Amino acid sequence: MLRVSKLTDYATVVMTVLAEAGSEVLSAQVLAERARLEIPTVSKLLKQLVHSGLVESFRGVNGGYRLAREPAAISVAEIVVAMEGPIGMTECSVTSGLCDHEHHCGVRGNWQRINQAIAEALASVTLADMMKPPGPKRPVPTPLRVALA
Amino acid sequence: MLRVSKLTDYATVVMTVLAEAGSEVLSAQVLAERARLEIPTVSKLLKQLVHSGLVESFRGVNGGYRLAREPAAISVAEIVVAMEGPIGMTECSVTSGLCDHEHHCGVRGNWQRINQAIAEALASVTLADMMKPPGPKRPVPTPLRVALA
DNA sequence: CGAAAGTGGACCGAAATGGTACGGTTTTCG
DNA sequence: CGAAAACCGTACCATTTCGGTCCACTTTCG
Numbered sequence A, B: 001m002l003r004v005s006k007l008t009d010y011a012t013v014v015m016t017v018l019a020e021a022g023s024e025v026l027s028a029q030v031l032a033e034r035a036r037l038e039i040p041t042v043s044k045l046l047k048q049l050v051h052s053g054l055v056e057s058f059r060g061v062n063g064g065y066r067l068a069r070e071p072a073a074i075s076v077a078e079i080v081v082a083m084e085g086p087i088g089m090t091e092c093s094v095t096s097g098l099c100d101h102e103h104h105c106g107v108r109g110n111w112q113r114i115n116q117a118i119a120e121a122l123a124s125v126t127l128a129d130m131m132k133p134p135g136p137k138r139p140v141p142t143p144l145r146v147a148l149a
Numbered sequence C: 001c002g003a004a005a006g007t008g009g010a011c012c013g014a015a016a017t018g019g020t021a022c023g024g025t026t027t028t029c030g
Numbered sequence D: 001c002g003a004a005a006a007c008c009g010t011a012c013c014a015t016t017t018c019g020g021t022c023c024a025c026t027t028t029c030g
Helices: A006-020 A027-034 A039-049 A076-084 A109-124 A128-129 B006-020 B028-035 B039-049 B076-084 B109-121 B125-133
Strands: A053-057 A064-067 B055-058 B064-065
Touching: A006 A027, A006 A064, A006 A076, A006 A128, A006 B028, A006 B076, A027 B039, A039 A053, A039 B028, A039 B064, A053 A076, A053 B028, A064 B055, A076 A109, A128 B125, B006 B039, B006 B064, B006 B125, B028 B039, B039 B055, B039 B076, B055 B109, B076 B125
Parallel strands: none
Antiparallel strands: A053 A064, B055 B064
8 A cells, every 4th residue: 555654653643742742851651642552552663763863762760752853853754764764665676686687677777766756755744844734725736647546 | 664565566567568568469478578577476466457457458369468558648656556555655644534533633634745745756757767767867757845834 | 179368266374563561771769 | 778660672472464376267269
Protein backbone atom coordinates (compact mmCIF):
# COMPACT_ATOMS: atom_id res chain seq x y z
CA MET A 1 0.00 0.00 0.00
CA LEU A 2 3.04 2.21 -0.02
CA ARG A 3 2.79 3.27 3.54
CA VAL A 4 4.96 4.08 6.47
CA SER A 5 4.75 1.68 9.39
CA LYS A 6 2.34 2.23 12.23
CA LEU A 7 5.21 2.99 14.54
CA THR A 8 6.27 5.82 12.25
CA ASP A 9 2.75 7.08 12.21
CA TYR A 10 2.64 6.99 16.01
CA ALA A 11 5.99 8.71 16.12
CA THR A 12 4.61 11.72 14.30
CA VAL A 13 1.76 11.90 16.76
CA VAL A 14 4.06 11.70 19.75
CA MET A 15 6.38 14.26 18.24
CA THR A 16 3.44 16.59 17.75
CA VAL A 17 2.47 16.20 21.39
CA LEU A 18 6.03 16.96 22.34
CA ALA A 19 6.03 20.00 20.11
CA GLU A 20 2.88 21.29 21.74
CA ALA A 21 4.49 20.96 25.15
CA GLY A 22 7.25 23.34 24.21
CA SER A 23 10.30 23.00 26.42
CA GLU A 24 8.45 21.06 29.08
CA VAL A 25 9.79 17.60 29.90
CA LEU A 26 7.13 14.91 29.62
CA SER A 27 7.38 11.34 30.89
CA ALA A 28 6.62 8.38 28.65
CA GLN A 29 3.42 7.87 30.61
CA VAL A 30 2.11 11.38 30.07
CA LEU A 31 3.07 11.16 26.43
CA ALA A 32 1.19 7.89 26.10
CA GLU A 33 -1.91 9.41 27.66
CA ARG A 34 -1.90 12.46 25.44
CA ALA A 35 -1.22 10.46 22.31
CA ARG A 36 -3.72 7.75 23.34
CA LEU A 37 -1.19 5.00 22.91
CA GLU A 38 0.22 2.22 25.09
CA ILE A 39 3.20 3.07 27.24
CA PRO A 40 5.47 0.28 25.95
CA THR A 41 4.81 1.36 22.41
CA VAL A 42 5.52 4.99 23.11
CA SER A 43 8.60 3.99 25.02
CA LYS A 44 9.89 1.94 22.15
CA LEU A 45 9.58 4.58 19.53
CA LEU A 46 10.89 7.27 21.82
CA LYS A 47 14.11 5.31 22.12
CA GLN A 48 14.60 5.41 18.41
CA LEU A 49 13.86 9.08 18.27
CA VAL A 50 16.38 9.73 21.03
CA HIS A 51 18.96 7.69 19.18
CA SER A 52 18.46 9.78 16.10
CA GLY A 53 18.94 12.98 18.05
CA LEU A 54 15.43 14.28 17.43
CA VAL A 55 14.47 14.01 21.08
CA GLU A 56 16.37 14.54 24.32
CA SER A 57 15.83 12.27 27.29
CA PHE A 58 16.29 12.86 31.01
CA ARG A 59 16.56 10.04 33.47
CA GLY A 60 15.57 9.70 37.06
CA VAL A 61 12.53 10.92 38.90
CA ASN A 62 10.82 13.71 37.00
CA GLY A 63 12.73 12.63 33.95
CA GLY A 64 11.19 12.38 30.53
CA TYR A 65 11.48 13.62 27.00
CA ARG A 66 11.74 16.88 25.17
CA LEU A 67 12.33 17.88 21.55
CA ALA A 68 15.98 18.42 20.76
CA ARG A 69 15.16 21.20 18.31
CA GLU A 70 12.49 23.68 17.42
CA PRO A 71 9.43 22.10 15.78
CA ALA A 72 10.05 24.18 12.69
CA ALA A 73 13.52 22.67 12.41
CA ILE A 74 12.34 19.07 12.39
CA SER A 75 10.97 17.64 9.18
CA VAL A 76 8.67 14.68 8.70
CA ALA A 77 11.41 13.17 6.58
CA GLU A 78 13.68 13.06 9.61
CA ILE A 79 11.07 11.29 11.65
CA VAL A 80 10.51 8.76 8.90
CA VAL A 81 14.22 8.17 8.52
CA ALA A 82 14.62 7.82 12.28
CA MET A 83 11.95 5.14 12.37
CA GLU A 84 12.51 3.29 9.11
CA GLY A 85 15.98 4.04 7.92
CA PRO A 86 16.91 5.55 4.57
CA ILE A 87 14.09 6.49 2.25
CA GLY A 88 14.22 4.40 -0.90
CA MET A 89 11.41 3.00 -2.93
CA THR A 90 13.35 0.01 -4.18
CA GLU A 91 16.00 -2.15 -2.59
CA CYS A 92 18.50 -1.63 -5.33
CA SER A 93 18.18 2.11 -5.33
CA VAL A 94 19.40 2.19 -1.76
CA THR A 95 22.10 -0.43 -1.73
CA SER A 96 23.91 -1.34 -4.89
CA GLY A 97 25.24 -4.79 -5.53
CA LEU A 98 22.18 -6.62 -4.33
CA CYS A 99 20.75 -7.11 -7.74
CA ASP A 100 22.79 -9.19 -10.13
CA HIS A 101 21.47 -7.38 -13.16
CA GLU A 102 22.10 -3.84 -12.16
CA HIS A 103 24.18 -3.15 -15.23
CA HIS A 104 21.42 -3.85 -17.69
CA CYS A 105 18.62 -2.43 -15.60
CA GLY A 106 17.67 0.91 -17.02
CA VAL A 107 15.04 1.40 -14.38
CA ARG A 108 17.32 1.82 -11.42
CA GLY A 109 18.48 5.35 -12.11
CA ASN A 110 14.97 6.52 -12.64
CA TRP A 111 13.83 5.12 -9.35
CA GLN A 112 16.53 7.03 -7.62
CA ARG A 113 15.11 10.19 -9.03
CA ILE A 114 11.65 9.31 -7.84
CA ASN A 115 13.11 8.60 -4.41
CA GLN A 116 14.59 12.01 -4.33
CA ALA A 117 11.34 13.69 -5.24
CA ILE A 118 9.57 11.87 -2.46
CA ALA A 119 12.26 12.61 0.05
CA GLU A 120 11.90 16.25 -0.83
CA ALA A 121 8.17 16.16 -0.37
CA LEU A 122 8.67 14.66 3.07
CA ALA A 123 11.43 17.09 3.93
CA SER A 124 9.32 20.10 3.06
CA VAL A 125 6.87 19.42 5.85
CA THR A 126 8.00 20.30 9.36
CA LEU A 127 6.70 19.34 12.74
CA ALA A 128 5.46 22.88 13.09
CA ASP A 129 3.33 22.30 10.00
CA MET A 130 1.89 19.15 11.50
CA MET A 131 0.76 21.06 14.56
CA LYS A 132 -1.40 23.37 12.51
CA PRO A 133 -4.85 22.25 11.49
CA PRO A 134 -4.99 21.14 7.88
CA GLY A 135 -6.23 24.32 6.29
CA PRO A 136 -9.16 23.58 3.98
CA LYS A 137 -7.75 26.01 1.45
CA ARG A 138 -5.39 25.03 -1.35
CA PRO A 139 -5.00 21.28 -0.88
CA VAL A 140 -2.15 20.46 -3.20
CA PRO A 141 -0.69 22.60 -5.99
CA THR A 142 -1.78 20.58 -8.99
CA PRO A 143 -4.59 18.08 -9.43
CA LEU A 144 -3.56 14.48 -9.59
CA ARG A 145 -3.32 12.67 -12.85
CA VAL A 146 -4.17 9.36 -11.28
CA ALA A 147 -7.27 8.01 -9.73
CA LEU A 148 -6.18 6.81 -6.38
CA ALA A 149 -9.03 4.67 -5.33
CA MET B 1 12.41 1.83 4.74
CA LEU B 2 9.46 3.39 2.95
CA ARG B 3 9.69 1.28 -0.12
CA VAL B 4 7.49 -0.36 -2.66
CA SER B 5 7.43 -4.14 -2.67
CA LYS B 6 9.75 -6.14 -4.87
CA LEU B 7 6.84 -7.21 -6.99
CA THR B 8 6.10 -3.59 -7.74
CA ASP B 9 9.71 -3.01 -8.58
CA TYR B 10 9.65 -5.99 -10.92
CA ALA B 11 6.43 -4.74 -12.42
CA THR B 12 8.11 -1.53 -13.52
CA VAL B 13 10.86 -3.53 -15.16
CA VAL B 14 8.42 -5.78 -16.97
CA MET B 15 6.37 -2.81 -18.05
CA THR B 16 9.48 -1.20 -19.43
CA VAL B 17 10.27 -4.31 -21.44
CA LEU B 18 6.72 -4.29 -22.74
CA ALA B 19 7.04 -0.63 -23.64
CA GLU B 20 10.20 -1.32 -25.61
CA ALA B 21 8.43 -4.03 -27.58
CA GLY B 22 5.88 -1.57 -28.89
CA SER B 23 2.72 -3.24 -30.09
CA GLU B 24 4.29 -6.68 -30.26
CA VAL B 25 2.69 -9.39 -28.16
CA LEU B 26 5.17 -11.09 -25.84
CA SER B 27 4.64 -14.30 -23.91
CA ALA B 28 5.30 -14.51 -20.20
CA GLN B 29 8.35 -16.59 -20.93
CA VAL B 30 9.93 -14.04 -23.26
CA LEU B 31 9.10 -11.32 -20.78
CA ALA B 32 10.77 -13.29 -18.02
CA GLU B 33 13.90 -13.76 -20.09
CA ARG B 34 14.20 -10.11 -21.03
CA ALA B 35 13.50 -8.93 -17.51
CA ARG B 36 15.75 -11.61 -16.00
CA LEU B 37 13.05 -12.83 -13.69
CA GLU B 38 11.38 -16.17 -13.00
CA ILE B 39 8.37 -17.07 -15.11
CA PRO B 40 5.96 -17.69 -12.20
CA THR B 41 6.85 -14.34 -10.74
CA VAL B 42 6.36 -12.50 -14.00
CA SER B 43 3.16 -14.40 -14.52
CA LYS B 44 1.83 -13.37 -11.16
CA LEU B 45 2.43 -9.69 -11.53
CA LEU B 46 1.18 -9.66 -15.09
CA LYS B 47 -2.13 -10.95 -13.83
CA GLN B 48 -2.47 -7.97 -11.57
CA LEU B 49 -1.47 -5.56 -14.30
CA VAL B 50 -4.07 -7.05 -16.64
CA HIS B 51 -6.70 -6.74 -13.94
CA SER B 52 -5.91 -3.07 -13.57
CA GLY B 53 -6.24 -2.51 -17.28
CA LEU B 54 -2.65 -1.48 -17.80
CA VAL B 55 -1.84 -4.52 -19.90
CA GLU B 56 -3.84 -6.52 -22.45
CA SER B 57 -3.61 -10.29 -22.54
CA PHE B 58 -4.18 -12.77 -25.33
CA ARG B 59 -4.81 -16.41 -24.64
CA GLY B 60 -4.05 -19.49 -26.57
CA VAL B 61 -1.09 -20.35 -28.72
CA ASN B 62 0.95 -17.30 -29.64
CA GLY B 63 -0.81 -15.44 -26.92
CA GLY B 64 0.91 -13.07 -24.58
CA TYR B 65 0.85 -9.53 -23.29
CA ARG B 66 0.91 -6.03 -24.64
CA LEU B 67 0.55 -2.57 -23.12
CA ALA B 68 -3.01 -1.34 -23.14
CA ARG B 69 -1.89 2.24 -23.70
CA GLU B 70 1.01 4.30 -24.95
CA PRO B 71 3.99 4.28 -22.58
CA ALA B 72 3.68 8.04 -22.23
CA ALA B 73 0.12 7.57 -21.00
CA ILE B 74 1.03 5.19 -18.19
CA SER B 75 2.41 6.61 -14.98
CA VAL B 76 4.49 4.93 -12.35
CA ALA B 77 1.75 5.79 -9.89
CA GLU B 78 -0.66 3.60 -11.82
CA ILE B 79 1.73 0.69 -11.68
CA VAL B 80 2.21 1.15 -7.97
CA VAL B 81 -1.53 1.36 -7.39
CA ALA B 82 -2.08 -1.73 -9.53
CA MET B 83 0.38 -3.70 -7.44
CA GLU B 84 -0.17 -2.35 -3.95
CA GLY B 85 -3.55 -0.71 -3.89
CA PRO B 86 -4.25 2.87 -2.90
CA ILE B 87 -1.32 5.05 -2.08
CA GLY B 88 -1.49 6.13 1.51
CA MET B 89 1.29 6.66 3.96
CA THR B 90 -0.80 5.85 7.00
CA GLU B 91 -3.64 3.44 7.55
CA CYS B 92 -5.99 6.04 8.83
CA SER B 93 -5.44 8.40 5.95
CA VAL B 94 -6.75 5.76 3.56
CA THR B 95 -9.62 4.26 5.48
CA SER B 96 -11.39 6.23 8.13
CA GLY B 97 -12.95 4.62 11.13
CA LEU B 98 -10.05 2.33 11.88
CA CYS B 99 -8.53 4.54 14.47
CA ASP B 100 -10.65 5.18 17.53
CA HIS B 101 -9.14 8.58 18.12
CA GLU B 102 -9.52 10.12 14.72
CA HIS B 103 -11.45 13.04 16.07
CA HIS B 104 -8.69 14.34 18.26
CA CYS B 105 -5.85 13.44 15.94
CA GLY B 106 -4.62 16.61 14.32
CA VAL B 107 -2.04 14.73 12.35
CA ARG B 108 -4.38 12.85 10.06
CA GLY B 109 -5.29 15.67 7.75
CA ASN B 110 -1.69 16.63 7.28
CA TRP B 111 -0.73 13.11 6.35
CA GLN B 112 -3.39 13.14 3.68
CA ARG B 113 -1.75 16.13 2.18
CA ILE B 114 1.63 14.44 2.20
CA ASN B 115 0.05 11.42 0.55
CA GLN B 116 -1.18 13.55 -2.25
CA ALA B 117 2.18 15.11 -2.80
CA ILE B 118 3.80 11.70 -3.04
CA ALA B 119 1.10 10.40 -5.33
CA GLU B 120 1.80 13.34 -7.53
CA ALA B 121 5.50 12.66 -7.61
CA LEU B 122 4.72 9.13 -8.72
CA ALA B 123 2.13 10.30 -11.21
CA SER B 124 4.51 12.72 -12.86
CA VAL B 125 6.81 9.97 -14.08
CA THR B 126 5.57 7.96 -17.05
CA LEU B 127 6.64 4.63 -18.44
CA ALA B 128 8.14 6.54 -21.34
CA ASP B 129 10.33 8.38 -18.85
CA MET B 130 11.46 5.08 -17.36
CA MET B 131 12.61 3.88 -20.75
CA LYS B 132 15.00 6.75 -21.19
CA PRO B 133 18.39 6.55 -19.58
CA PRO B 134 18.49 8.62 -16.42
CA GLY B 135 20.03 11.47 -18.28
CA PRO B 136 21.32 14.36 -16.20
CA LYS B 137 18.88 16.48 -18.17
CA ARG B 138 15.33 16.87 -16.91
CA PRO B 139 15.48 15.16 -13.52
CA VAL B 140 11.99 14.61 -12.24
CA PRO B 141 9.50 17.02 -13.74
CA THR B 142 9.03 19.13 -10.72
CA PRO B 143 10.09 18.31 -7.21
CA LEU B 144 6.86 19.03 -5.55
CA ARG B 145 6.44 21.21 -2.62
CA VAL B 146 3.75 20.27 -0.24
CA ALA B 147 1.51 23.18 0.35
CA LEU B 148 0.75 23.29 4.01
CA ALA B 149 -1.00 26.20 5.62
C1' DC C 1 -7.29 -33.38 -31.19
C1' DG C 2 -3.26 -31.60 -28.87
C1' DA C 3 0.25 -28.38 -27.85
C1' DA C 4 1.04 -23.66 -26.31
C1' DA C 5 -0.27 -20.06 -23.55
C1' DG C 6 -2.85 -17.40 -20.13
C1' DT C 7 -6.07 -17.73 -15.51
C1' DG C 8 -7.31 -18.48 -11.01
C1' DG C 9 -6.46 -20.19 -6.77
C1' DA C 10 -3.94 -22.56 -3.17
C1' DC C 11 0.08 -23.15 -0.65
C1' DC C 12 4.39 -22.53 2.00
C1' DG C 13 8.49 -20.74 4.13
C1' DA C 14 10.77 -16.60 5.52
C1' DA C 15 10.78 -12.16 7.06
C1' DA C 16 8.88 -8.00 8.99
C1' DT C 17 5.63 -5.93 12.21
C1' DG C 18 3.57 -4.84 16.39
C1' DG C 19 3.15 -5.56 20.83
C1' DT C 20 4.82 -6.97 25.44
C1' DA C 21 7.76 -8.12 29.23
C1' DC C 22 11.68 -8.09 32.22
C1' DG C 23 15.75 -6.87 34.45
C1' DG C 24 19.13 -3.13 34.93
C1' DT C 25 20.69 1.70 35.74
C1' DT C 26 20.36 6.51 36.74
C1' DT C 27 18.54 10.26 39.30
C1' DT C 28 15.75 12.64 42.56
C1' DC C 29 13.71 13.32 46.92
C1' DG C 30 11.99 12.36 51.51
C1' DC D 1 20.82 6.87 52.25
C1' DG D 2 17.41 4.19 50.52
C1' DA D 3 13.24 3.84 47.88
C1' DA D 4 10.75 5.16 44.08
C1' DA D 5 10.42 7.15 39.49
C1' DA D 6 12.04 7.06 35.04
C1' DC D 7 14.64 5.79 31.33
C1' DC D 8 17.48 1.79 28.89
C1' DG D 9 18.47 -2.41 26.58
C1' DT D 10 17.20 -6.59 25.08
C1' DA D 11 14.72 -10.34 24.26
C1' DC D 12 10.44 -12.69 23.07
C1' DC D 13 6.18 -13.96 20.66
C1' DA D 14 2.02 -13.84 17.84
C1' DT D 15 0.38 -12.24 13.61
C1' DT D 16 0.62 -10.74 9.18
C1' DT D 17 2.74 -9.91 4.87
C1' DC D 18 5.78 -11.00 1.18
C1' DG D 19 8.04 -13.52 -2.19
C1' DG D 20 7.89 -17.37 -4.63
C1' DT D 21 6.08 -21.85 -6.46
C1' DC D 22 2.82 -25.04 -8.20
C1' DC D 23 -1.26 -27.04 -10.13
C1' DA D 24 -5.70 -27.74 -12.34
C1' DC D 25 -8.41 -25.43 -15.82
C1' DT D 26 -9.46 -22.80 -20.06
C1' DT D 27 -8.64 -20.83 -24.42
C1' DT D 28 -6.72 -20.66 -28.98
C1' DC D 29 -4.55 -22.18 -33.06
C1' DG D 30 -2.71 -25.51 -36.36
